Amino acid sequence: MSRTARTASVSLTLVLVVVLAGCGGGAGPTGELADTATPTETKAVTTTETGTDEIVEVHFINVGQSVSTLVVGPTGETMLVDTGHYNDDGAYVLTYLERRGIDRIDHLVVSHNDADHIGGNAAIIDYYETEADGIGAVYDPGVVASTQTYDRYLDAVEAHGVTLYETREGDEIRFEGIDVAVFGPPDPYLEDGARNENSIVLKLTHGETSVLLTGDAEDDQEAYLVEQYGDRLRSTVLKAGHHGSSSSSSGALLDAVRPNAVVVSSDYDSRYGHPTEAVLGRFADRSVPTYWTATHGDIVLVSDGRGITVRTQAAAPTDPLTLRDADDVDPGNQSVVADRARLGGGERTTRTAAPPTTDGGTPTGRSLVVSEISPDPDGPDREHLDDEYVVLENVGEEPLDLSGWTVEDEAGRTYTFPDRHVLDAGATVTLRTGTGTDTDADLYWGSGSAIWNNDGDTVIVRNSDGDPVLRETYP
Numbered sequence: 290m291s292r293t294a295r296t297a298s299v300s301l302t303l304v305l306v307v308v309l310a311g312c313g314g315g316a317g318p319t320g321e322l323a324d325t326a327t328p329t330e331t332k333a334v335t336t337t338e339t340g341t342d343e344i345v346e347v348h349f350i351n352v353g354q355s356v357s358t359l360v361v362g363p364t365g366e367t368m369l370v371d372t373g374h375y376n377d378d379g380a381y382v383l384t385y386l387e388r389r390g391i392d393r394i395d396h397l398v399v400s401h402n403d404a405d406h407i408g409g410n411a412a413i414i415d416y417y418e419t420e421a422d423g424i425g426a427v428y429d430p431g432v433v434a435s436t437q438t439y440d441r442y443l444d445a446v447e448a449h450g451v452t453l454y455e456t457r458e459g460d461e462i463r464f465e466g467i468d469v470a471v472f473g474p475p476d477p478y479l480e481d482g483a484r485n486e487n488s489i490v491l492k493l494t495h496g497e498t499s500v501l502l503t504g505d506a507e508d509d510q511e512a513y514l515v516e517q518y519g520d521r522l523r524s525t526v527l528k529a530g531h532h533g534s535s536s537s538s539s540g541a542l543l544d545a546v547r548p549n550a551v552v553v554s555s556d557y558d559s560r561y562g563h564p565t566e567a568v569l570g571r572f573a574d575r576s577v578p579t580y581w582t583a584t585h586g587d588i589v590l591v592s593d594g595r596g597i598t599v600r601t602q603a604a605a606p607t608d609p610l611t612l613r614d615a616d617d618v619d620p621g622n623q624s625v626v627a628d629r630a631r632l633g634g635g636e637r638t639t640r641t642a643a644p645p646t647t648d649g650g651t652p653t654g655r656s657l658v659v660s661e662i663s664p665d666p667d668g669p670d671r672e673h674l675d676d677e678y679v680v681l682e683n684v685g686e687e688p689l690d691l692s693g694w695t696v697e698d699e700a701g702r703t704y705t706f707p708d709r710h711v712l713d714a715g716a717t718v719t720l721r722t723g724t725g726t727d728t729d730a731d732l733y734w735g736s737g738s739a740i741w742n743n744d745g746d747t748v749i750v751r752n753s754d755g756d757p758v759l760r761e762t763y764p
Contacts, residue, residue, distance in 0.1 A: 343363035343466050343495070343496075343593075343594060344363055344591060344592065344593055345360070345361070345362055345363060345466060345467055345493075345495040345498075345591075345592045345594075346359075346360070346361040346589060346590065346591050346592075347359070347360050347493065347500050347526075347589070347590040347592075348360075348361070348385070348587065348588075348589050348590075349528070349552050349554055349580075349582055349587065349588040349589075349590075350373070350381065350382055350385050350582075350587055351381070351554075351582040351583070351586050351587050351588075351602075351618060351620050351621075351622065352373035352374060352377075352381045352382060352554070352582070352620055353373075353374060353377075353381075353555075353556045353583075353620045354374060354405065354532065354555055354556035354559050354560075354561075354563070355371075355373045355374035355405045355406065355408065355532075355554070356370075356371050356373070356400075356405075356406060356528075356532065356554040357369070357370070357371050357372050357373045357381075357382045357385075357409070357554075358370040358371065358502060358528070359385070359386065359389075359391070360464075360467070360493060361391075362464055362465055362466045362467050363465070363466040364465050364466060366395050366396075366464055366465050366466070367391055367393065367394055367395050367396070368394075368395065368396040368397075368398060368462075368464060368469075369382075369386075369394050369396070369397050369398070369413070370398040370400060370491070370502055371398070371399065371400050371406040371407070371504075372397075372406070372407060372408060372409030372410050372412075372413050373405075373406075373408045373409045374404070374405045374408040375404040375405065375407075375408035375436075375438040376408065377408065377409075377620075378408065378409060378411075378412050379408060379409020379410070379411075379412035379413050380409070380412075380621075381409075381620050381621050382409045382413065383409065383412060383413060383416060384621065385587070386413075388623070392421045392422045393417065393421060393422035393423055393424075393425070394413070394417055394423075394424050394425065395425035395426075395464075396425055396426060396428065396462055396464065397410070397413070397414070397424050397425075397426070397427045397428070398427075398428045398456075398462070398489060398491070399427065399428065399429045399430065399442075399489070400430075400488045400489050400502070400504030400505065401430055401432065401484045401485060401487065401488045401489070401504050401505055402429070402430075402432060402433065402434040402436075402439050402442075402484055403434065403484055403485070403505065404434070404436050404438040404439070406504070406505070407438055407439065407442050408438060410438075410441075410442035410445065411438075411441040411442050411444065411445040414427075414442070414445040414446065414449060414451060415445055415449070418445075418449040418451065419449075424449075424451050425452075426451070426452040426453070426454060427446060427451055427452070427453045427454070428453075428454050428456040428462060428489065429453060429454070429455060429456060429489075430455070430456060430457070430473075430474050430484075430487050430488065430489050431455035431456075431457070432474070432478065432482050432483075432484050432487050434484065456471060456489055457471070457473075457474055457475070457476050458471060458472060458473050458474060458475045458476065458490075459471060462491075466495065467493050467494065467495050468492075468493070468494040468495075469491055469492075469493055470491065470492040470494070470521075471489065471490070471491060472490040472491070472492060472514055472517075472518060472522075473487070473488060473489060473490035473503075473504075473506065473510060473513070473514065474486075474487035474488065474489065474490075474510070475487075475513060475517075479509050479510055479513060480509050483509075484505070485504070485505040485506065485507050485510075485531060486506065486507055486509045486510045487510065488503060488504025488505050488506045488510065488530075489504055490502065490503050490504060490506060490510070490514065492521075492522070492524060495592045495594050496592070496593070496594025496595060497594060497595055497596075498525045498592040498594060498595070498596065498597050498632075499523070499524040499525050499526075500524060500525065500526045500527075500528070500590065501522060501524035501526070501527050501528065501546055501548075502528045503527070503528060503529075503530040503537070504530065504531075505530060505531040505532075505534075505537070506530045506531070506537060507530065507531060507534070507536040507537050508536055508537075508539060511530065511537065511538075511539050511541070511542045512539075512541065514542065514545075515541050515542055515545045518545075519545060520545065522542070522545045522546045523545070523546060523547055524546050524547075524548055525548065525549050525550070525592075525597055525632055525633075525744075526548055526549065526550050526551070526552060526590060526597065526632065527543075527546050527548035527550075527551050527552070528551075528552050528554070529551050529552065529553045529554075529564065529568065530542075531563075532553065532554060532555035532559070532561070532563040532564070533553040533555055533563040533564025533565060533568050533569070533581075534561065534563060534564075534565060534568065535565040535567040535568050537568070538551070538568045538571060538572070539571075540571055540574075543571060543572075543575055543577070544575075548577055549577075549578075549597075549632040549633065549742070549743070549744030549745070550577065550578045550579070550580060550599065550607075550630070550632055550744070551572055551577050551578070551579045551580070551609075552579075552580045552581075552582075552588055553579060553580070553581045553582070553583075554581075554582045555581070555582070555583060556583060557583035557584070557617035557618075558617075559583075564579075564581065564612070569609040569610060569612065570609070570610075572609035573608070573609040573610050573671070573738055574669055574670070574671060575669075575670065576665075576670040576671075576738070576739035576742070576743055577609065578607035578608075578630065578700075578742050579607055579608075579609040579612060580599065580601060580607060581605070581612050582618075583617050583618065584603060584605040584606075584612060584613075584615040584616070584617060584618060585601035585602065585603050585605045585615075585618065585629075586601060586602025586603050586618035586622055586624065586626070587601070587602050587622075587626055588600070588601050588626075589601075589626050595633075596631055596632055596633050596745070597631070597632040598628055598630075598631055598632075599628070599629050599630040599631070599632060600626035600627060600628055600629060601626055601627070601629050602618055602622060602624045602625070602626050602627075603615065603616075603618050603624075604627075604629060604701070606700060607629075607630070607700050608700070608702075608738060610738060629699065630699050630700075630742070630745070630746070631745050631747075631762065632744050632745055633744050633745045633764045656683055656684055656685025656686075656687070656689065657681055657682070657683055657684075657685075657689060657712075657750060657758060657759055658681070658682050658684055658759070658761075659679060659680070659681060659682075659748050659759065659761040660680045660681070660682040660717060661678075661679070661680040662678075662679050662680070662741065662748070662761075662763055663676065663677055663678050663679075664677060664739075664741035664742060664743050664746065664763070665677075665743040670738075670739040670743075671737075671738060671739065674721070674722040674723030674724075674736065674737075674738075674739065675721045675722070675723040675724075675725060675733075676721075677721070677722040677723075677739055677740065677741060678719050678720060678721045678722065679696070679719070679720050679741070679748055680717050680718070680719050680720075681696075681712070681717065681718050681719075681720065681750070682715075682716070682717045683712045683713065683714055683715065683716055683717075684715070685714055686714050687714055688711050688712065688713050688714060689711065689712045690709075690710075690711050691706040691710045691711070691712055691718075692706060692707070692708045692709055692710060692753065693705065693706065693708070693752075693753035694706045694750060694751065694752050694753055694758075695750070695751045695755075696720060696748065696749070696750050697749045697751070698740055698741060698742075698746050698747065698748070698749070699742075699746055699747045699749075702736075702740055704720060704732075704734045706732070707727065707732075710729075710732075716729075716730075717730070718730060718731070718732060719731050719732070720732050720733075720734060721733050721734065722734045722736050722739060722740045722741070723735075723736065724736075744764075745762070745763055745764050746762070746763065747760060747761065747762040747763075748760070748761045748762075748763075
């Protein structure tokens with residue numbers, strides 16, 4: 290059984306002092322569940338026959354060059370990981386929480402004590418302890434900082450008597466409906482207690498889905514995580530470390546996590562260049578769809594235990610190499626999020642799509658179907674674009690003139706069929722992502738990067754008038 294977190298008190302010298310080792314089986318009480326904590330303002334999720342009745346939401350709040358993540362469990366229990374930058378004193382985060390009726394924070398997790406992660410700690414503790422239903426407990430890695438922001442945070446903890454736990458690798462945070470694994474920081478600390486390299490690292494698991502939060506972990510802590518945990522790091526979604534810095538999200542970590550999507554939280558015009566071209570290149574090499582708070586706005590992951598629906602404020606590109614082609618979304622923007630993609634919780638595989646049939650076995654409502662999808666060829670995606678393809682089949686009894694028809698993915702990337710391309714009855718045509726010479730049987734998108742998401746996407750075909758005639762979602 291993993292050891293429990295240690296309770297800490299706050300001294301006037303602003304040092305976290307361990308006063309009690311072990312707290313009776315868990316990292317402190319979860320506290321009362323929020324009476325009126327509600328999910329996002331968007332439409333409710335309709336669960337499928339393969340899903341569950343329990344919904345978990347993970348909100349990446351757009352706070353500019355910072356990060357703040359809200360987790361809402363199936364019973365309304367809440368966790369807030371980091372609180373934004375010191376320059377806005379938690380205003381963006383507080384507004385977001387208030388608009389969603391979050392009247393209690395059961396778990397306030399401090400990934401590390403840099404001022405751009407604890408900027409709203411004091412204000413949020415003051416607000417919830419005086420005007421709402423309180424803070425259940427605070428979880429801190431125990432590495433101190435010499436900043437006024439850190440001083441104010443500890444003063445608020447002491448003034449309101451909030452329980453604070455020094456939290457390390459192997460500790461438990463009990464959360465109903467979610468398995469919370471604490472993978473960092475280790476004991477002893479890495480790099481002589483450097484704050485970034487000793488971030489609290491959490492893997493949140495709900496059914497077959499999971500989200501890995503790595504704080505500002507850089508190369509040393511990432512290497513430790515890969516060596517220590519290996520395949521246990523496998524997660525549906527990865528929150529990119531250190532705002533998309535080149536010193537984080539290493540190739541080794543990405544290969545261990547194998548995320549179906551990555552979320553980056555940083556400013557649009559980050560003075561640090563976040564996310565850097567180097568890290569975006571690593572995402573692109575692995576064809577990982579990337580969501581950026583600067584262009585997508587608030588990002589909400591909704592898990593039913595079998596898959597994750599991604600909701601964002603803006604419909605921006607997710608190709609890592611075209612993220613900056615979109616306009617920025619200002620922090621504090623109040624527009625509503627909408628469904629953008631569906632991520633599966635399982636392994637990446639080549640999938641065969643079966644057309645819908647009637648009792649007699651004849652495809653219904655359309656003669657064009659998707660008969661096969663190969664979104665994840667062997668080897669690096671960008672070196673095997675011709676092996677990424679969609680096969681379309683005419684299962685009708687008459688030829689189909691596809692001139693001017695289009696194929697697009699969920700992100701809106703579009704291919705247009707050439708003039709006079711006719712698909713005979715019973716024939717197939719393979720649309721390959723890469724570049725080559727078109728034939729009757731093989732067409733080439735001409736893309737320099739992967740189109741179809743490895744973990745799931747939607748193939749949309751429209752006729753020359755722009756009317757949808759086919760929509761096939763995988764997995």
